[in-house]
Amino acid sequence: MKILMVCLGNICRSPLAEGIMKHAVKEAGLDWETDSAGTGNWHVGDPPDRRSVRVAKNHGIDISRQVCRQFILNDFDTSDLILVMDKNNLGNVLALARNQQDKAKVKLFLGDKEVPDPYFNNAQFEQVFDLIETGCADVIKAYS
Numbered sequence: 001m002k003i004l005m006v007c008l009g010n011i012c013r014s015p016l017a018e019g020i021m022k023h024a025v026k027e028a029g030l031d032w033e034t035d036s037a038g039t040g041n042w043h044v045g046d047p048p049d050r051r052s053v054r055v056a057k058n059h060g061i062d063i064s065r066q067v068c069r070q071f072i073l074n075d076f077d078t079s080d081l082i083l084v085m086d087k088n089n090l091g092n093v094l095a096l097a098r099n100q101q102d103k104a105k106v107k108l109f110l111g112d113k114e115v116p117d118p119y120f121n122n123a124q125f126e127q128v129f130d131l132i133e134t135g136c137a138d139v140i141k142a143y144s
């Protein structure tokens, strides 16, 4: 199983989701692969936001070496499951889908809830970490 985590910037939420999912997958003894991307291109080539790096580190997960990249059409071919952090970006990704098969791979990560964008709210990173950690556990339960 190849999972792609998607948010807007690929510097706050989806890098955390990539790191947390990789950690949870390893703990569960699965051989899944996880990657992340953003629908926007502002931060391409950048490391994750230092606030995401810090909250991950506080929970024993190192995401500092990840590099931001933008979502590309080829991601529909190389991913089995594309998990999107909020409804805006779900719409952005679905708008790029070329066919029904692409669309079927795309889901809101938390089912019907959104992972809020913490970019302008320093205090929200811990809550975002917890939401993503729970979401990863639920995905592992659902697909393993």
Ligand code: 4NP
Binding pocket: 007, 008, 009, 010, 011, 012, 013, 014, 038, 042, 117, 118, 119
């Ligand atoms: P992310 O957060 O989508 O969780 O990576 C954001 C990061 C950067 C911007 C917006 C959201 N931005 O506008 O630069």
